[in-house]
Amino acid sequence: MMNALSPDVLCRDAALTFGTGPTAVVAVHGATCAVHRGDRIAIIGPSGSGKSTLLHLLAGLERPTSGTIEWPALTGAHDAATRSAAIGLVFQTPSLIPTLSVEENVALPLQLAGVAAAPTSERTSESLAQVDAAHLADKLPEELSGGQAQRVAVARVLAMRPPLILADEPTGQLDHASGQLVVNALLAAADHIGAALVVTTHDATVSARLPDHWTMHEGRLSVPDRAGVNR
Numbered sequence: 001m002m003n004a005l006s007p008d009v010l011c012r013d014a015a016l017t018f019g020t021g022p023t024a025v026v027a028v029h030g031a032t033c034a035v036h037r038g039d040r041i042a043i044i045g046p047s048g049s050g051k052s053t054l055l056h057l058l059a060g061l062e063r064p065t066s067g068t069i070e071w072p073a074l075t076g077a078h079d080a081a082t083r084s085a086a087i088g089l090v091f092q093t094p095s096l097i098p099t100l101s102v103e104e105n106v107a108l109p110l111q112l113a114g115v116a117a118a119p120t121s122e123r124t125s126e127s128l129a130q131v132d133a134a135h136l137a138d139k140l141p142e143e144l145s146g147g148q149a150q151r152v153a154v155a156r157v158l159a160m161r162p163p164l165i166l167a168d169e170p171t172g173q174l175d176h177a178s179g180q181l182v183v184n185a186l187l188a189a190a191d192h193i194g195a196a197l198v199v200t201t202h203d204a205t206v207s208a209r210l211p212d213h214w215t216m217h218e219g220r221l222s223v224p225d226r227a228g229v230n231r
């Protein structure tokens with residue numbers, strides 16, 4: 001039953017194997033972890049260690065081949081159709097719609113969710129301002145730098161006000177300075193809506209900005225505070 005201490009995500013011994021037989025790859029071995037509202041977590045580890053796969057499990061984009069993943073405190077997260085309101089996703093490439101302006105890109109998920117015009121406009125402006133991108137509102141994606149586009153992708157998530165934000169290598173294609181601005185945007189977004197934030201990263205200067213570190217090594221997750229699962 002949900003209560004104030006229910007985690008947003010709870011993984012119990014969740015594993016994911018890609019393929020079958022001799023070519024099968026165990027990307028994640030039984031991972032047990034929990035994400036609570038307000039958490040700021042970096043998932044770190046070498047290339048191929050399973051960081052993205054774990055994040056996809058937390059996001060419900062992949063189903064575990066064994067073990068369980070639940071979202072006890074996230075209304076709608078169990079249903080793919082309503083999950084985007086509960087879980088905001090940021091990927092390495094921002095995938096903005098090229099024919100829409102920045103403002104229209106940020107407004108689109110709200111419109112699709114049936115939010116009325118006035119609050120859509122207000123939330124769009126507020127979200128762009130929060131990630132320091134208000135001045136970009138009328139631009140097309142092709143006119144943006146990689147870092148600006150990624151900040152707009154953060155604003156698009158922020159406008160939906162999800163209680164959980166998951167970012168998969170969000171600075172992977174950016175130089176250091178642009179990457180730090182994107183991390184600033186993610187932290188500001190999470191603070192603004194009181195969300196939990198989980199970020200996979202190779203970059204020590206990104207993980208240094210987040211207080212909690214989970215480590216992946218050859219598909220095995222180490223969580224410093226496993227007791228967090230039973231908090």
Ligand SMILES: Nc1ncnc2c1ncn2[C@@H]1O[C@H](COP(=O)(O)OP(=O)(O)OP(=O)(O)O)[C@@H](O)[C@H]1O
Nearest residue numbers: 018025026027045046047048049050051052053054
């Ligand atoms: N769709 C897939 N099909 C088959 N194997 C996959 C698939 N996705 C990932 N893998 C394998 O699972 C393992 C973990 O991959 P994953 O992308 O999760 O690692 P990662 O730590 O995020 O790596 P990187 O930092 O390079 O993105 C790797 O061996 C990878 O080749």
